[in-house]
Amino acid sequence: xxxxxxxxxxxxxxxxxxxxxxxxxxxxxxxxxxxxxxxxxxxxxxxxxxxxxxxxxxxxxxxxxxxxxxxxxxxxxxxxxxxxxxxxxxxxxxxxxxxxxxxxxxxxxxxxxxxxxxxxxxxxxxxxxxxxxxxxxxxxxxxxxxxxxxxxxxxxxxxxxxxxxxxxxxxxxxxxxxxxxxxxxxxxxxxxxxxxxxxxxxxxxxxxxxxxxxxxxxxxxxxxxxxxxxxxxxxxxxxxxxxxxxxxxxxxxxxxxxxxxxxxxxxxxxxxxxxxxxxxxxxxxxxxxxxxxxxxxxxxxxxxxxxxxxxxxxxxxxxxxxxxxxxxxxxxxxxxxxxxxxxxxxxxxxxxxxxxxxxxxxxxxxxxxxxxxxx
Amino acid sequence: xxxxxxxxxxxxxxxxxxxxxxxxxxxxxxxxxxxxxxxxxxxxxxxxxxxxxxxxxxxxxxxxxxxxxxxxxxxxxxxxxxxxxxxxxxxxxxxxxxxxxxxxxxxxxxxxxxxxxxxxxxxxxxxxxxxxxxxxxxxxxxxxxxxxxxxxxxxxxxxxxxxxxxxxxxxxxxxxxxxxxxxxxxxxx
Ligand SMILES: Nc1ncnc2c1ncn2[C@@H]1O[C@H](COP(=O)(O)OP(=O)(O)O)[C@@H](O)[C@H]1O
Ligand SMILES: [Mg+2]
Numbered sequence: 001x002x003x004x005x006x007x008x009x010x011x012x013x014x015x016x017x018x019x020x021x022x023x024x025x026x027x028x029x030x031x032x033x034x035x036x037x038x039x040x041x042x043x044x045x046x047x048x049x050x051x052x053x054x055x056x057x058x059x060x061x062x063x064x065x066x067x068x069x070x071x072x073x074x075x076x077x078x079x080x081x082x083x084x085x086x087x088x089x090x091x092x093x094x095x096x097x098x099x100x101x102x103x104x105x106x107x108x109x110x111x112x113x114x115x116x117x118x119x120x121x122x123x124x125x126x127x128x129x130x131x132x133x134x135x136x137x138x139x140x141x142x143x144x145x146x147x148x149x150x151x152x153x154x155x156x157x158x159x160x161x162x163x164x165x166x167x168x169x170x171x172x173x174x175x176x177x178x179x180x181x182x183x184x185x186x187x188x189x190x191x192x193x194x195x196x197x198x199x200x201x202x203x204x205x206x207x208x209x210x211x212x213x214x215x216x217x218x219x220x221x222x223x224x225x226x227x228x229x230x231x232x233x234x235x236x237x238x239x240x241x242x243x244x245x246x247x248x249x250x251x252x253x254x255x256x257x258x259x260x261x262x263x264x265x266x267x268x269x270x271x272x273x274x275x276x277x278x279x280x281x282x283x284x285x286x287x288x289x290x291x292x293x294x295x296x297x298x299x300x301x302x303x304x305x306x307x308x309x310x311x312x313x314x315x316x317x318x319x320x321x322x323x324x325x326x327x328x329x330x331x332x333x334x335x336x337x338x339x340x341x342x343x344x345x346x347x348x349x350x351x352x353x354x355x356x357x358x359x360x361x362x363x364x365x366x367x368x369x370x371x372x373x374x375x
Numbered sequence: 376x377x378x379x380x381x382x383x384x385x386x387x388x389x390x391x392x393x394x395x396x397x398x399x400x401x402x403x404x405x406x407x408x409x410x411x412x413x414x415x416x417x418x419x420x421x422x423x424x425x426x427x428x429x430x431x432x433x434x435x436x437x438x439x440x441x442x443x444x445x446x447x448x449x450x451x452x453x454x455x456x457x458x459x460x461x462x463x464x465x466x467x468x469x470x471x472x473x474x475x476x477x478x479x480x481x482x483x484x485x486x487x488x489x490x491x492x493x494x495x496x497x498x499x500x501x502x503x504x505x506x507x508x509x510x511x512x513x514x515x516x517x518x519x520x521x522x523x524x525x526x527x528x529x530x531x532x533x534x535x536x537x538x539x540x541x542x543x544x545x546x547x548x549x550x551x552x553x554x555x556x557x558x559x560x561x562x563x564x
Contacts, residue, residue: 082471084470090468092465096465097465098466
């Protein structure tokens with residue numbers, strides 16, 4: 001096992017002024033994009049808009065005509081291209097398994113070339129296949145053409161993870177699948193993504209997939225980057241009609257300015273909240289009994305906010321009142337407009353706010369749930 | 376004797392195939408050279424080799440090898456050069472070196488075509504080995520040539536049938552290997 005890691009973790013991938021032409025035609029034109037460590041960045045756009053080209057400059061499969069790509073601040077041209085590629089997991093568009101190798105050999109190819117011994121490779125391949133929900137004993141010894149498209153895509157995913165890379169490039173990994181299988185694979189991938197916690201650049205042309213999986217979304221059109229931002233930013237402040245068209249906001253979010261906070265909040269009853277004056281001991285009791293990780297604290301006209309289990313524990317050991325450890329949350333009334341509420345949450349960097357009706361707790365507004373309900 | 380000839384043909388033929396693939400400058404001259412050898416009639420070739428190797432087994436083996444080289448080398452070269460571009464791109468994208476691409480991807484994917492070349496070589500080798508009886512190489516060829524010289528119809532028929540049978544058998548085996556490989560790799564070839 002002699003894997004020399006180029007980087008233990010990826011803190012940033014930066015594409016600066018990247019241009020690539022084929023003949024007279026631009027495949028990408030002056031692209032500037034920074035991918036942050038640990039995020040899943042989606043590249044989306046029509047076919048031929050330059051997504052694959054942009055992705056491939058990162059592992060040097062394509063050398064741009066001008067501009068620099070750097071990982072953790074180091075120009076990728078400083079790395080040996082073979083080494084670089086082995087440190088980046090790449091899921092190839094249209095699956096890309098090698099037809100003459102068994103599934104186990106496809107997944108373990110790089111491990112073999114890196115000098116792992118048979119037993120280590122077998123164990124690793126088993127683990128990886130299990131991770132992508134392919135029972136190893138059923139699949140290891142088969143050839144790619146004996147598998148369905150969906151199964152082959154999982155193998156492609158497993159292969160990209162073989163060397164445990166800190167960075168993944170995924171080119172339409174779930175493309176060309178029927179919708180049901182696609183959803184299933186997305187769910188599985190979401191779990192894997194959480195477990196791995198890696199930096200991922202992910203190409204898709206499916207906006208729903210982008211919203212489900214992406215932390216941020218970069219929209220490309222005609223070789224250019226049009227806008228990059230969180231799903232909320234694209235929906236609520238698109239820079240052009242093209243962006244609204246792609247995020248479909250014209251059709252789906254047309255009615256958003258008529259919505260009120262009350263329409264989108266999660267209801268909350270008085271007995272589900274904690275009283276600011278109650279002792280930490282009984283608060284803890286209540287939370288443990290109800291299995292809550294955090295709870296809302298609401299008084300008649302006193303501070304309102306939330307506490308998490310940890311805070312309550314702290315309050316107990318230090319013998320202080322619950323309200324001392326309560327974190328204040330933005331307050332809305334149920335007839336505040338949704339747009340206004342979301343903007344406030346965003347500016348305060350909060351993911352939730354409390355909703356009051358007649359000074360009584362009525363509900364909670366979660367910004368990410370609002371979005372999910374709308375999509 | 377036949378197997379020895381075949382073994383060396385494959386070894387040298389595949390080597391030439393890989394060599395010409397890696398050094399494309401040599402591809403045309405080497406393959407054309409082999410073509411010339413191929414066009415020399417087998418009896419003439421045997422006679423040409425007599426002064427060098429003397430009478431007996433060696434010239435026959437050398438002649439069979441010379442004859443078999445072209446189909447094997449040519450098919451190896453063609454196979455390596457014509458592996459679909461997508462598979463090469465996959466291998467490069469994963470981070471294989473050029474050498475690894477050659478031996479882990481190009482070569483295995485060319486095996487069906489190389490097997491096809493060996494099949495042709497088998498048939499050539501049979502022909503030459505049979506003729507080898509003329510120059511005291513022994514084996515079935517010797518018996519056949521004896522029969523011809525003595526005009527013994529029985530011997531000719533029996534040995535002739537044997538040679539034919541062996542040729543068909545070996546060709547069949549090589550054919551099975553070829554089609555198994557193709558089936559295993561799926562539909563691309
Ligand atoms: N090897 C190539 N030779 C010529 N043109 C190319 C090549 N690769 C890509 N292109 C062109 O560059 C543009 C962008 O391609 P690509 O990055 O593959 O788009 P996407 O992945 O967004 O579909 C397209 O117009 C495509 O035709
Ligand atoms: Mg593409």
